[in-house]
Amino acid sequence: MQPRNMSMSGVVDLAAVKAAQEAKAKAEQARAEAARNGGGGAVTPESLVIDVDEAGFERDVLQRSTEVPVVIDFWAEWCEPCKQLSPLLERLTQEYGGRFLLAKIDVDANQMLMQQFGVQGIPAVFAVVAGQALPLFQGAAPEAQIRQTLDQLVQVAEERFGLTGLTVDADAPEDAQPAPVPAGPYDAALAAAVQALDAGDFGGAVQAYENVLSEDPANTEAKLGLAQAQLLRRVQDMDPAAVRKDAAEKPGDARAQIAAADLDLVGGHVEDAFGRLVETVRRTAGEERDAARVRLLELFEVVGADDPRVTAARTALARVLF
Numbered sequence: 001m002q003p004r005n006m007s008m009s010g011v012v013d014l015a016a017v018k019a020a021q022e023a024k025a026k027a028e029q030a031r032a033e034a035a036r037n038g039g040g041g042a043v044t045p046e047s048l049v050i051d052v053d054e055a056g057f058e059r060d061v062l063q064r065s066t067e068v069p070v071v072i073d074f075w076a077e078w079c080e081p082c083k084q085l086s087p088l089l090e091r092l093t094q095e096y097g098g099r100f101l102l103a104k105i106d107v108d109a110n111q112m113l114m115q116q117f118g119v120q121g122i123p124a125v126f127a128v129v130a131g132q133a134l135p136l137f138q139g140a141a142p143e144a145q146i147r148q149t150l151d152q153l154v155q156v157a158e159e160r161f162g163l164t165g166l167t168v169d170a171d172a173p174e175d176a177q178p179a180p181v182p183a184g185p186y187d188a189a190l191a192a193a194v195q196a197l198d199a200g201d202f203g204g205a206v207q208a209y210e211n212v213l214s215e216d217p218a219n220t221e222a223k224l225g226l227a228q229a230q231l232l233r234r235v236q237d238m239d240p241a242a243v244r245k246d247a248a249e250k251p252g253d254a255r256a257q258i259a260a261a262d263l264d265l266v267g268g269h270v271e272d273a274f275g276r277l278v279e280t281v282r283r284t285a286g287e288e289r290d291a292a293r294v295r296l297l298e299l300f301e302v303v304g305a306d307d308p309r310v311t312a313a314r315t316a317l318a319r320v321l322f
Contacts, residue, residue: 043166048093052103054110061103065128068166069100069157071136071150074114074124076107081140082123088143089125092150098166099154100127127153130161159306186212186219193225202233227301235262247276254280254288258295265299273299274313282320293317 052060052072061070073089075082086104093102107114107122117126117133125136136149157163193208209226212219240263246253247260257280264273277296281289296317300310 043098043168045094045097045168048098048166048168049090049102049104052105052110054112057113061128062131064101065132066130066163068098068163069153070103070128071100071153072103072105072117072126072128074105074107074117074119074122074126076122079122085123085125085140088146092143092146096150096154096165098168100150100157100165129153129157129163160304186216186222190221190225193222193229197225197229197232200236202229202236205229206233224301224304227298230298231262231266231302234259235266238263252283254284254292258292261295261299265302270303270307270309271313274309274316278313278316278320281317293321 050060061072064070071089071093073082073086075086089102093100105113107119117124121138123140124138127134127136136153137145141149154165158165189208189212193205193212196202196204196208206226206229209222209229212222213226216222238259243256243259243263246256250256257276261273261276261280264270264276274296277292277299280292281296284292296313300313303310
């Protein structure tokens with residue numbers, strides 16, 4: 001288990017993008033399967049708050065986070081602020097009615113988890129969404145601030161990850177669990193692509209995603225994965241210093257600016273990458289202009305169409321084109 005920090009509105013984390021699309025696809029499959037089975041998968045209100053230890057973290061937090069956001073409350077018996085915050089979080093968890101789970105972790109009994117999350121003091125509250133961890137707040141924050149943070153978490157989970165929460169039924173059996181996620185027709189091929197990415201075999205990942213798209217051209221996960229793998233393959237052998245020097249010395253050279261934009265995006269500088277290519281489209285003409293425009297559209301695929309930075313860049317591109 002290797003938690004990662006992921007800002008809700010921050011830079012592009014390619015691993016997080018990949019995980020988001022996987023979680024979104026699985027969530028959609030689970031909803032479709034539940035609908036075919038006449039619903040099901042409801043949980044009791046009591047099961048929304050769980051005690052988690054190191055042995056059960058993989059199952060109770062990481063796996064569940066592909067179905068529903070999991071809020072983590074790091075606490076201890078001796079912590080006075082925890083005695084104020086924990087009951088508040090439990091009440092809000094019930095009030096939000098399945099939009100997230102609350103996992104309570106006693107730091108005295110789970111020192112390893114505390115260290116892996118980089119907890120400096122308690123109470124500390126994190127969230128895990130689609131296997132990605134992000135800090136929410138530390139200390140006994142005011143209820144209004146906590147509600148605002150939870151609202152943002154729920155919105156991000158739904159819009160970027162397709163996680164709409166669990167169905168809560170007060171009459172559901174105590175041991176009720178969400179319906180299992182069925183395997184999709186391309187799960188094996190997509191898993192092979194992910195393994196190739198993780199191994200640094202970007203050419204193999206490109207081929208695997210292209211194989212899926214040849215059979216299913218509308219496959220969202222494969223489209224995004226292909227854009228990601230192509231980007232990583234392009235920058236794999238670049239000399240960053242040389243590329244940036246070339247771009248600085250040749251502001252009107254589309255090839256130089258395109259290469260620098262790829263590095264910008266991989267480095268998490270999304271607005272810089274988009275702005276560089278929009279400006280290149282404005283400065284150039286003919287084939288060079290079209291190459292910059294096409295690369296910009298490819299980078300939109302990596303970030304995701306619902307990202308506000310993509311929306312802004314599309315508007316800026318339209319202005320210089322028309």
